[in-house]
Amino acid sequence: MTGRTLYQRIVASHTVRQLGDSGQILLYVDRQVLNEYTSPQAFAALHAQGRSVWRPSATLAVVDHVNATTPVRNARSMVLVDAGRARQVSTLAENCARHGIELFDMLDPRQGIEHVVASEQGWVLPGMVMAAGDSHTTTHGAMGALGFGIGSSEIEHLLATQTLIYRPQKNLRVTVHGQLQPGITAKDLVLGLIAQIGADGASGHVIEYAGEAIRAMGIEGRLTLCNMSVEAAARGAIVAPDERLFDYLQGRARVPQGAQWDAAVAQWRQLRSDDEAVFDREVSLNASTLAPRVTWGTSPDHGVPIDGVVPHPENEADLQRRQGMQRALAYMDLQPGQALQGLPISHAFIGSCTNSRIEDLRDAARYLKGRRVAPGVRALVVPGSSMVRAQADAEGLGRVFEDAGFEWRQAGCSMCVAMNEDHLNPGDRCASSTNRNFEGRQGQGARTHLMSPAMVAAAAVCGALTDLRTLRCD
Structure with a gap:
């Protein structure tokens, strides 16, 4: 039997069933994040059908797109003068209260951009599937997880069933040799990659990043790398979990503790592509030759x-x-x-x-x-x-x-x-x-x-x- 890539292994472990001969599957999703901008339509459709949220504990909501970022943050500075934006924020709060969903509102000390908050809180863990109504959900591949963005109708389906109709993607491995030079960052690397393969160069694929430069890269650099992979039209991006990731995750709010942590890490160490796995495409870059990009x-x-x-x-x-x-x-x-x-x-x-x-x-x-x-x-x-x-x-x-x-x-x-x-x-x-x-x-x-x-x-x-x-x- 041909070996499997890490992406294929995660998809296989989350497949509920095949959907006939369509090539699609019913995919179980571990966790999702909602924001005030893309969730109102999904909740409205959910309510119109008389449905409830199937697993509220799997959902975290944040306010991040429309809130003010004035230097001082208090109740007064967070009053939105734009009626449309104010309604988006209040609607999210109402929907979260109705369904028992945890919300980081504008004055919560944990508030922030959803793709920053999720990793910061340990909300996404290795081997998980994560979906959200934002294309940059690919960010969470840095956690050794599969993350991807979805539309409002898919958010509705996810809230109601904790599953999505999903078409498995092809596999693209990007191997980055050498080391980034001083002053050169993951942003320069990903901009260089996108320039090399094009804005549609990873269409229909999930990228797995590998190589010496990736192993040496900190988790926040990997988050940048996976985040911008969608700008090459990738449907996902992933880095196999390693000691750097375990050190980053340990002690965070939503991460297992004590004996559960030890058991989780032992399991996470197995999350890697098989040596005999075959990728549909291979791309190589030399990190040592990169200059700052613009x-x-x-x-x-x-x-x-x-x-x-x-x-x-x-x-x-x-x-x-x-x-x-x-x-x-x-x-x-x-x-x-x-x-x-x-x-x-x-x-x-x-x-x-x-x-x-x-x-x-x-x-x-x-x-x-x-x-x-x-x-x-x-x-x-x-x-x-x-x-x-x-x-x-x-x-x-x-x-x-x-x-x-x-x-x-x-x-x-x-x-x-x-x-x-x-x-x-x-x-x-x-x-x-x-x-x-x-x-x-x-x-x-x-x-x-x-x-x-x-x-x-x-x-x-x-x-x-x-x-x-x-x-x-x-």
């Missing part, structure tokens, strides 16, 4: 090293891609052959479910200590959770950000998706640690350049896109 266009695969130039559409053979590049250049107000290093910015943003954890903030603070944000640049740091913010304050990072001229704000999705007051205006150009640079993503007519948090910090103090390896602002 995007120039309106898709995450529109990226080059910071010392590179904007590519020429005429060199693209595919007509559709060439036309996409031309449109992106017009939107971004850039020219083929233009250098990205030195391109002036108006805003700098550190945050999002991709890069708002404590290691991200530490990386950025190292480049900000003793420096100031350039005149004319508005800079914001939005931690991924209230617990991350508290830890950063305890380590003195909040003071570093404030002394440098950054706004040190409260937790939430913020300017990543521009669903609250945190957004850009037409023509603004932002160095951003977020996951998407689509047209209008951070505000109508706004221009976004994706990069690591440390690269955002370097751009902020120089007032322009800058190679952090040779940080100078003169």
Whole structure:
């Protein structure tokens, strides 16, 4: 019998039954997270059918998309003046109360972005299947789990049955050799991968990351890697659990303790792809050759090293891609052959479910200590959770950000998706640690350049896109 990949093993252990000859299965889901933005429609449909939530204890709800991130958080500052957003938040609270679902509301000290909170709390554990109404649920593959995003009708089905109709995906192994050089992060690695295989390069696949660089990578870097795998159209991403993950998980709020912990770890150690497992595709990267990455266009695969130039559409053979590049250049107000290093910015943003954890903030603070944000640049740091913010304050990072001229704000999705007051205006150009640079993503007519948090910090103090390896602002 041919060996199985880790993805195949997890799917097999959660398969309730095959659904005829359709190629689909009924998949059991261990846990899910709800937010105020994508859950109202699902609950409304559930109630219209007279159904209840089958397993409330498997569900955690958070407010993260529309809440204010003002520097001071109290009952007054959390009053939403926008009636639509306020109704989304109140509806989530009402639905959670009705069905006995735990909610981290805007004033809960554990509040934060769902994909940050889930790993922070130990809500997702190795071998689990996790689903949520957000495409970046792929993040949780860093926990040795299968995570994927679902739509509102699927959320309804999941709430009612704790299962989903699911079509198993193909297997893609990405092996990363060598070691990341100083100043190079998981964000640079994943941007390099997306540029190599394309924004649809992993469509129909679940990625398993392997190799020397992945084994050496911290869990928060792996979270970034799995988070942005969806930007290559991956249906999931996973890293086999190891000692780094066990050290990260031990002692967290929702993790087994004592003898149960020991038993769980013994089981988790078995979660790996078989040596004889066959992957449908293989991709290799060399981490040691990576430079800091930055995007120039309106898709995450529109990226080059910071010392590179904007590519020429005429060199693209595919007509559709060439036309996409031309449109992106017009939107971004850039020219083929233009250098990205030195391109002036108006805003700098550190945050999002991709890069708002404590290691991200530490990386950025190292480049900000003793420096100031350039005149004319508005800079914001939005931690991924209230617990991350508290830890950063305890380590003195909040003071570093404030002394440098950054706004040190409260937790939430913020300017990543521009669903609250945190957004850009037409023509603004932002160095951003977020996951998407689509047209209008951070505000109508706004221009976004994706990069690591440390690269955002370097751009902020120089007032322009800058190679952090040779940080100078003169």
